[in-house]
Amino acid sequence: MEKVENKAQILxxxxxxxxxxxxxxxxxxxxxxxxxxxxxxxxxxxVVLVLILGFTATxxxxxxxxxxxxxxxxxxxxxxxxQEKLASLGTLAAGVAHEIRNPLTAINVRLHSLKRTxxxxxxxxxxxxxxxxxxxxxxxxxxxxxxxxxxxDPRLTNINAEDLFxxxxxxxxxxxxxxxxxxxxxxxxxxxxxxxxxxxxQVLINLIQNAAESVERDGTIxxxxxxxxxxxxxxxxxxxxxxxxxxxxGIPPTVQKRLFDPFFxxxxxxxxxxxxxxxxxxxxxxxxxxxxxxxxxxxxxxxxLRAWRxxxxxxxxxxxLIEDDASIVSGLKKELQVEGYEVAVAERGDHGLAQAKxxxxxxxxxxLKMPGLSGLDLVEQLHAAKPRLPSLW
Numbered sequence: 001m002e003k004v005e006n007k008a009q010i011l012x013x014x015x016x017x018x019x020x021x022x023x024x025x026x027x028x029x030x031x032x033x034x035x036x037x038x039x040x041x042x043x044x045x046x047v048v049l050v051l052i053l054g055f056t057a058t059x060x061x062x063x064x065x066x067x068x069x070x071x072x073x074x075x076x077x078x079x080x081x082x083q084e085k086l087a088s089l090g091t092l093a094a095g096v097a098h099e100i101r102n103p104l105t106a107i108n109v110r111l112h113s114l115k116r117t118x119x120x121x122x123x124x125x126x127x128x129x130x131x132x133x134x135x136x137x138x139x140x141x142x143x144x145x146x147x148x149x150x151x152x153d154p155r156l157t158n159i160n161a162e163d164l165f166x167x168x169x170x171x172x173x174x175x176x177x178x179x180x181x182x183x184x185x186x187x188x189x190x191x192x193x194x195x196x197x198x199x200x201x202q203v204l205i206n207l208i209q210n211a212a213e214s215v216e217r218d219g220t221i222x223x224x225x226x227x228x229x230x231x232x233x234x235x236x237x238x239x240x241x242x243x244x245x246x247x248x249x250g251i252p253p254t255v256q257k258r259l260f261d262p263f264f265x266x267x268x269x270x271x272x273x274x275x276x277x278x279x280x281x282x283x284x285x286x287x288x289x290x291x292x293x294x295x296x297x298x299x300x301x302x303x304x305l306r307a308w309r310x311x312x313x314x315x316x317x318x319x320x321l322i323e324d325d326a327s328i329v330s331g332l333k334k335e336l337q338v339e340g341y342e343v344a345v346a347e348r349g350d351h352g353l354a355q356a357k358x359x360x361x362x363x364x365x366x367x368l369k370m371p372g373l374s375g376l377d378l379v380e381q382l383h384a385a386k387p388r389l390p391s392l393w
C-alpha cells in the first residue's frame with residue numbers, strides 16, 4: 001500500500017515536472033520570438049540608418065566634390081565655345097573691317113575734296129559736315145568691333161596700382177570737375193600688378209566714363225585697389241581688385257541681364273561694345289570683370305587680376321634717379337615704373353652719392369648740374385667706391 005502511494009507521488013512529480021518543462025519551453029519560445037522580433041526591428045532600423053547615412057554622405061560628396069567639378073566643366077566648355085566663336089568672329093571681323101574701311105576711306109577723301117569747293121556756311125557745306133561726322137562714327141564702330149573681335153595681346157609689365165590710378169585721374173580729373181563730379185583715389189596699400197598699363201587704363205577710363213554718365217552731376221567716383229582672394233579658373237586665387245565705385249543710379253535688373261552683350265547699349269550714340277571690349281581685355285590678362293549694383297545707390301565695378309607675388313618683385317631692377325627738377329623727376333619716375341623698375345630719388349648730388357654708397361642699385365641716373373655735388377664729380381666718386389655700378393648722365 002505504501003509502495004503504491006510512493007509510486008503515485010512519483011508519477012505526480014513527473015507530471016508536474018513535465019508540465020513545468022512545457023511551460024518553460026513555451027515561455028522560452030515566446031521570449032525567443034519576442035527577442036527575434038526586436039532583433040529584426042533593430043536590424044531594420046540599422047538598415048534605414050545606413051541608407052540615410054549613405055544618402056547624406058553621397059549628397060555631401062556631390063556638393064563638395066562633384067558639383068564644383070561639374071560647374072568647372074560647364075564653365076570650361078562655355079569658355080572654349082566662346083573662344084571658338086570669337087576666333088571665328090575675329091577672322092570675319094578682319095575681312096569686314098577691310099572691306100568697309102576701304103570704301104569709307106575713298107568716300108572720306110572725295111568728301112574732303114568736294115568740301116574745299118563749297119561755300120563755307122552753305123547748305124551743301126553743312127550736308128558734307130553731317131556726312132563727315134557719320135563717316136567718323138562708322139569708322140569708330142568698325143574699329144571697336146575689330147578690337148572686340150581680335151584684341152591685341154597684352155604687353156605685361158609691373159606697375160603699382162596707385163601709379164595707374166594717378167595717371168587715369170590726371171587724364172579725366174579736370175573733365176569730371178566741370179560736371180561737378182569728384183574723382184577720388186583711396187590711398188591703397190602698395191599693391192603691384194602685372195598688366196599692360198595702356199590696356200588696363202583703357203578699361204578704367206571706360207568704367208569711369210560710364211560711372212560719370214550714371215552719376216550725372218554732384219556725385220562721387222572712387223578708385224580703390226585692394227588685395228583679396230577670388231575664384232579664377234575654377235580655384236581660389238590671390239588677386240588684386242581694381243574698383244571703380246560710383247554714387248549713381250545703379251543698373252536696372254533688365255539691363256544687368258545683357259550688360260556684357262556685344263552691341264547692347266542704352267545710350268543714343270553708343271556702339272554697345274565698351275563693356276564687351278573691357279571684359280575681353282581683362283580676360284586676356286587672365287582676370288575677370290565683375291560688378292555689384294543697387295538701384296538708386298550706385299555701382300561698383302571690379303577688375304579682378306592675379307596678384308603679383310612679392311617674391312617676384314625682388315628681382316625688379318632698382319634705379320637711383322638723382323635730379324633736382326621736380327617735373328623731370330615726376331615724368332621719368334612714372335615711365336621707369338611702367339617699364340617695371342623700382343625707382344629711388346635724390347634731389348641733391350651729395351645726397352644721391354650717400355644713397356648709392358649705402359644701398360644696392362642696378363644703375364644710377366644723374367643730372368650734371370645739381371646742388372651739393374655736380375653730376376661729373378658724383379660719377380667719379382661713385383666709380384671709385386663702386387666701380388661695377390653703371391651710371392648715366
